[in-house]
Ligand SMILES: CCCCCCCCC/C=C/C(=O)SCCNC(=O)CCNC(=O)[C@H](O)C(C)(C)COP(=O)(O)OP(=O)(O)OC[C@H]1O[C@@H](n2cnc3c(N)ncnc32)[C@H](O)[C@@H]1OP(=O)(O)O
């Protein structure tokens with residue numbers, strides 16, 4: 001990945017930071033973008049231990065203007081963009097019948113609209129560069145299984161899956177690959193804080209996973225590294241589940 005210029009939204013925490021660390025270890029230059037500047041600067045210090053270039057840009061992906069600024073900054077600093085990882089997301093548990101309009105909008109705006117704004121802006125830049133490139137979206141297994149209490153996130157991630165396939169087909173002629181990783185529950189992340197914060201919930205989540213444990217952020221970062229690298233040069237429009245078989249029937253009677 002030496003010389004590759006990679007933007008990771010939500011790259012200061014959780015899975016985004018794990019991907020940023022692994023891509024940096026492999027030699028890439030990293031741009032991390034999210035809202036909390038303190039988190040961004042703290043993460044940048046850690047990511048830059050690999051002696052590569054790390055840029056932070058305070059960005060709310062819900063704002064097309066801020067996304068445009070993020071892309072401009074990345075190009076100013078690194079001369080181009082090779083890879084975008086749409087990882088920023090919001091989620092919380094709320095029964096569908098109690099969900100306010102703002103609650104629905106806040107999650108759909110981050111997950112679906114944010115992914116679209118970033119993809120379109122970066123896609124335009126990649127076409128302008130005539131270099132091709134690739135986009136990796138972070139989805140979720142609950143798109144297929146459903147997940148009571150997170151209707152906003154489930155619906156938005158389903159939109160991201162459909163967008164992945166559509167852009168893969170539309171942009172293949174531009175040599176832009178678009179893929180998606182669908183993680184199941186991963187330990188030590190923002191999802192853990194939002195979705196299984198009590199021991200009872202954690203036990204219930206664990207009980208559904210045939211492998212008997214949650215995934216780690218590093219395991220997701222390894223899969224991401226493959227997908228954004230040239231090893232995956234013929235892989236586009238695909239989604240990859242990483243969940244210890246959690247989306248399958250656990251078996252037994
Ligand atoms: C389990 C099996 C696993 C199954 C497998 C695992 C699947 C996991 C899939 C996906 C996982 C993830 O995405 S995990 C990602 C976790 N990380 C995050 O969420 C980090 C980012 N989150 C955030 O910034 C916030 O939580 C978020 C609310 C989304 C956005 O913040 P904002 O400041 O923009 O929004 P706010 O103004 O605070 O709130 C907007 C509205 O939402 C409402 N709202 C906010 N939190 C609420 C809550 N807990 N319950 C009800 N309503 C809430 C507020 O009251 C507002 O509505 P009104 O009062 O009406 O105005």
Ligand SMILES: NC(=O)C1=CN([C@@H]2O[C@H](COP(=O)(O)OP(=O)(O)OC[C@H]3O[C@@H](n4cnc5c(N)ncnc54)[C@H](OP(=O)(O)O)[C@@H]3O)[C@@H](O)[C@H]2O)C=CC1
Pocket residue numbers: 009010011012013014015016033034035036037039059060061062086087088089090110114138139140141182183184185186187189190191192
């Ligand atoms: N961890 C898990 O078990 C699973 C995670 N996923 C997906 O993995 C990805 C990472 O989640 P995870 O690491 O758990 O969660 P985190 O909460 O650690 O990461 C979410 C990141 O998104 C950023 N973000 C949120 N809203 C915005 C916004 N409006 N603009 C820019 N950045 C924003 C946050 O930073 P800030 O608040 O500073 O803006 C934060 O860094 C998400 O796409 C999530 O849906 C999917 C399935 C399971």
